Amino acid sequence: MAAPASWETVIGLETHVQLRTASKMFCGCSAAFGAPPNTNVCPVCLGLPGALPMANGLALQLAVRAALALGCTVHSRSVFARKNYFYPDLPKGYQISQFEQPLATEGSLSYLSPDRGIATATIQRLHVEEDAGKSLHDRFPKHTAIDLNRCGVPLVEIVTGPDFRSPQEARAYLLTLKQVLEYAAVSDCDMEKGSLRVDANVSVRRVGRPELGTKTEVKNINSFAYVEKALTVEHDRQIALLEGGGTVEQQTLLYDAKTNSVRPQRAKEASHDYRYFPDPDLPPLVLREEFIAEQQALLPELPAKKRERFVEKYALSVTDAAVLTADRSVADYYEAVVHAGADAKAAANWVMTEVLADAKDHADGLRVPAGALANLIGLVRGGTLSHQAAKRVFGEVADHGGEPRNVAEALGLIQVADTGVVTGWVSEVLVSHPTEVARYRSGETKLLQFFLGQVMKLSRGKADPKLAQRVLEEKLVA
Amino acid sequence: MSVTHDEVLKIARLAELDVSEEALPLLAEQMSRILEYVAQINAVPASEGVKPFVPGPDALRFRADEVKPIPLAFGPEALAPAFKDGFFLVPKLGAFEGADS
Numbered sequence: 410m411a412a413p414a415s416w417e418t419v420i421g422l423e424t425h426v427q428l429r430t431a432s433k434m435f436c437g438c439s440a441a442f443g444a445p446p447n448t449n450v451c452p453v454c455l456g457l458p459g460a461l462p463m464a465n466g467l468a469l470q471l472a473v474r475a476a477l478a479l480g481c482t483v484h485s486r487s488v489f490a491r492k493n494y495f496y497p498d499l500p501k502g503y504q505i506s507q508f509e510q511p512l513a514t515e516g517s518l519s520y521l522s523p524d525r526g527i528a529t530a531t532i533q534r535l536h537v538e539e540d541a542g543k544s545l546h547d548r549f550p551k552h553t554a555i556d557l558n559r560c561g562v563p564l565v566e567i568v569t570g571p572d573f574r575s576p577q578e579a580r581a582y583l584l585t586l587k588q589v590l591e592y593a594a595v596s597d598c599d600m601e602k603g604s605l606r607v608d609a610n611v612s613v614r615r616v617g618r619p620e621l622g623t624k625t626e627v628k629n630i631n632s633f634a635y636v637e638k639a640l641t642v643e644h645d646r647q648i649a650l651l652e653g654g655g656t657v658e659q660q661t662l663l664y665d666a667k668t669n670s671v672r673p674q675r676a677k678e679a680s681h682d683y684r685y686f687p688d689p690d691l692p693p694l695v696l697r698e699e700f701i702a703e704q705q706a707l708l709p710e711l712p713a714k715k716r717e718r719f720v721e722k723y724a725l726s727v728t729d730a731a732v733l734t735a736d737r738s739v740a741d742y743y744e745a746v747v748h749a750g751a752d753a754k755a756a757a758n759w760v761m762t763e764v765l766a767d768a769k770d771h772a773d774g775l776r777v778p779a780g781a782l783a784n785l786i787g788l789v790r791g792g793t794l795s796h797q798a799a800k801r802v803f804g805e806v807a808d809h810g811g812e813p814r815n816v817a818e819a820l821g822l823i824q825v826a827d828t829g830v831v832t833g834w835v836s837e838v839l840v841s842h843p844t845e846v847a848r849y850r851s852g853e854t855k856l857l858q859f860f861l862g863q864v865m866k867l868s869r870g871k872a873d874p875k876l877a878q879r880v881l882e883e884k885l886v887a
Numbered sequence: 888m889s890v891t892h893d894e895v896l897k898i899a900r901l902a903e904l905d906v907s908e909e910a911l912p913l914l915a916e917q918m919s920r921i922l923e924y925v926a927q928i929n930a931v932p933a934s935e936g937v938k939p940f941v942p943g944p945d946a947l948r949f950r951a952d953e954v955k956p957i958p959l960a961f962g963p964e965a966l967a968p969a970f971k972d973g974f975f976l977v978p979k980l981g982a983f984e985g986a987d988s
Contacts, residue, residue: 438956
């Protein structure tokens, strides 16, 4: 009997992204993260009788920008609907969302799949909604604690098709999505603060079968590291169930990072169970063509385009361009260094090594001004500073500021290109190492590097290495 | 259009309401009448130039993104039966039973 075909995973993602606004979606409460519990609440977001929603204009601008950045069609007319369900962190008993007529549909996002190379995820829809409050289950025994500060914070929900074939692909898509949304400046996408949250629909099927298996929804995935783990756990659970002769039940599961397992939350409700209907307090959202065009014009160059341009304009490798464009502020910084006069390739090397390493240690801060880095690179290129000395100057400028040349002079790191001085150092080194000189002269010419190292050591890095090498060669031949 | 007792029970479960067996016939009849009324309204030929009346503006108006909360007449603690350390308290939710034990 032939072995059964292996399993294929099918994953679709629903990503909730908090929009970067000062106030909530439908009221004037602060949307800031981290306030004491239940201090950013008012009659509107608490759902008190008679309170009416007023839509946040900036939230809608940002939502349109997000949709355009993902290549979606933004509809001139969309409708807010009430999604009815009962949960203690939803005081109104319904969430204001969009259902039949969402803000935007039919987008796509290309990403680098670890399995298939460049792949494209379909964005089925992007709609605007308000966030629910937060339930804390481990704060008090026998009780769940509810914080409603998050209630009403503006969100977009971005729904993909069932396009991903592995947990690794799902993660790669999410990282690309985060990058695009950060570039578009619509959200800070900080998973630790909950401003980007992911729910995943997961099913498995035999390879080659066209129909989809029964899906489950995995919630509570709150870090990029957990995306792969949670989806792998669920994929393995479904395969074990099916191979054991069981069936997969359609349900919502919560991922528990502590135990790396999933557990049922509630029987999955179908969309009709939410009893969606148009919110009678909110007229349709009607967007003029000019409004949409304005938002399009406000979008910056997005990462994929920027990568291509960096390769073409600065003659960088695709890998280097990808590193430099991963973060918009780093890409802008790199270009500022080049515009300040630095060689493009040298600037790329400095940014990818010293600058990013320093940023990592200092809360992503780019501490050396672009102009100063360009000057520093110029000093190395002109032979005024050795590369090693320049790294030291970079650290000093980052810590204490100052112009690289002044700092280098103050530290005594300016390279000495005076032939007389360098010849003095060379002579001293050769006198101190007669055995090595004899070996060199009997044919062991690779010792030249040893002598050069000794000269640099003696001069405390100040000797111009090219001049030192030339003098060494002359003296050793003599 | 008639609503079954099972459908009434399902709606009750979704609304977190406890409905007794005795109440089912009356609720089913009332819900059926509501749906019949909606069906009657749906039968109006809306495609023939009939525009639904919508109170208020035709399109959503935007407000500026400013933090201007409407003050509460009472603190949140006055709005809930159980409140501790700034949090509203509710009985432990089912899926998390034992999470802190």
